[in-house]
Amino acid sequence: MANNKLYKGSLTTIILKLLKEQERMYGYEITQKVKELTSGELVITEGALYPALHKLEGEGLLTVSYQKVNNRTRKYYSLTQKGKEETINKLKELEQFIQQMQLIIQPKLI
Amino acid sequence: MANNKLYKGSLTTIILKLLKEQERMYGYEITQKVKELTSGELVITEGALYPALHKLEGEGLLTVSYQKVNNRTRKYYSLTQKGKEETINKLKELEQFIQQMQLIIQPKLI
DNA sequence: TGACAATGCCTAAGAAATTTAGGTATATTT
DNA sequence: AAATATACCTAAATTTCTTAGGCATTGTCA
Numbered sequence: 021m022a023n024n025k026l027y028k029g030s031l032t033t034i035i036l037k038l039l040k041e042q043e044r045m046y047g048y049e050i051t052q053k054v055k056e057l058t059s060g061e062l063v064i065t066e067g068a069l070y071p072a073l074h075k076l077e078g079e080g081l082l083t084v085s086y087q088k089v090n091n092r093t094r095k096y097y098s099l100t101q102k103g104k105e106e107t108i109n110k111l112k113e114l115e116q117f118i119q120q121m122q123l124i125i126q127p128k129l130i
Numbered sequence: 131m132a133n134n135k136l137y138k139g140s141l142t143t144i145i146l147k148l149l150k151e152q153e154r155m156y157g158y159e160i161t162q163k164v165k166e167l168t169s170g171e172l173v174i175t176e177g178a179l180y181p182a183l184h185k186l187e188g189e190g191l192l193t194v195s196y197q198k199v200n201n202r203t204r205k206y207y208s209l210t211q212k213g214k215e216e217t218i219n220k221l222k223e224l225e226q227f228i229q230q231m232q233l234i235i236q237p238k239l240i
Numbered sequence: 241t242g243a244c245a246a247t248g249c250c251t252a253a254g255a256a257a258t259t260t261a262g263g264t265a266t267a268t269t270t
Numbered sequence: 271a272a273a274t275a276t277a278c279c280t281a282a283a284t285t286t287c288t289t290a291g292g293c294a295t296t297g298t299c300a
Contacts, residue, residue, distance in 0.1 A: 027227060028138025028257055028286070034234055048277050058230045068258050070279060092266060092277055111235065113135045118228055120168045124144055125221065138257070138286055158248050178287050180250060202248055202295060 031064065031072050033114050036081070036107040039099045044085075046094040047073060073097060081106050141174065141182050143224050146191070146217040149209045154195075156204040157183060183207060191216050 038053055039045055045053070051064045076082045081103035085096045099107065148163055149155055155163070161174045186192045191213035195206045209217065 026138075026258075027140055029135070030137055030227075030231065031257080034231075037235055046277080047279095048275095052276095054234065057233050061226070062230045062234075065259070066277095066279080067260070067262095067281095072257085074279095090267070090276090094277070114231065114235065116171070117135055117137060117140075118231070120172045121140065121144075121224065121228070123167050124164065124172075125147055125224065136287075141286080156248080157250095158246095162247095175288070176248095176250080177252095177289070177291095182286085184250095200247090200296070204248070 026062070026064075026068075030114070031068055032076065033110040034064070035069075035072060035076065035097075036099070036103065036110055039082070039097060040104070040107050044096045044098050046096050048094075076103070136172070136174075136178075140224070141178055142186065143220040144174070145179075145182060145186065145207075146209070146213065146220055149192070149207060150214070150217050154206045154208050156206050158204075186213070 034054060035050060038050055042053075047066070047069055051066065051069060054062055054064050073082065077084060077097070080100055082097045083100055085098070087094050087096060144164060145160060148160055152163075157176070157179055161176065161179060164172055164174050183192065187194060187207070191210055192207045193210055195208070197204050197206060
């Protein structure tokens with residue numbers, strides 16, 4: 021059922037946006053949240069997610085904290101100040117992309 | 131000035147959509163058309179475009195014909211029947227992607 | 241007229257993002 | 271007891287795109 025057609029760069033924007041809304045999330049939670057928001061249509065694979073999270077952390081956009089729940093350790097991510105700024109940029113870029121695609125794709129009005 | 135932030139796979143969709151509207155286009159014309167439609171905001175680089183055209187031709191979605199104009203040869207591309215079908219799929223995928231992103235990105239209504 | 245921009249095609253090396261296909265471990269459900 | 275869900279991870283390969291060229295003709299402008 022899942023369409024699961026991601027476009028390059030959109031994963032980063034999704035991660036940043038979710039953390040903007042929620043303050044603190046762990047990887048597995050992000051995959052579930054995306055599924056929930058899109059009624060199962062968009063599925064984030066872990067092979068894409070974890071490297072993306074590590075990269076964002078390496079760039080100083082995310083910070084990490086650990087918490088043990090039911091004998092399993094969760095790795096929580098939060099936006100840094102730099103991350104908050106980048107989130108705004110990424111969201112703007114996405115909106116521009118959507119607008120540009122609609123200019124190209126929209127049916128011609130005669 | 132150009133934003134030029136393309137997302138993976140969108141180039142193929144752009145090419146197919148333009149050929150759906152116009153029947154017959156050559157590579158350079160496609161780059162100019164995209165610039166024109168987006169007021170210069172979206173720029174398709176030739177290093178991306180030509181390999182993409184060759185791939186679509188190889189997959190049997192496009193056919194080629196040549197025409198000499200002002201002593202310069204243009205290589206015109208058109209959609210095959212298979213290409214027309216794939217265009218519909220790609221456009222549907224793009225619309226789904228946009229809807230899914232808006233589900234994730236849209237401001238929460240309280 | 242000489243140079244540069246525009247038109248028109250192309251390739252190849254490398255970077256970046258993702259897919260695919262695993263691995264490890266505990267908790268819960270069947 | 272076995273399968274599913276939770277929770278993290280990596281590595282090879284693939285796909286797509288960027289960067290940086292090359293070649294040739296025509297148009298423009300100083």
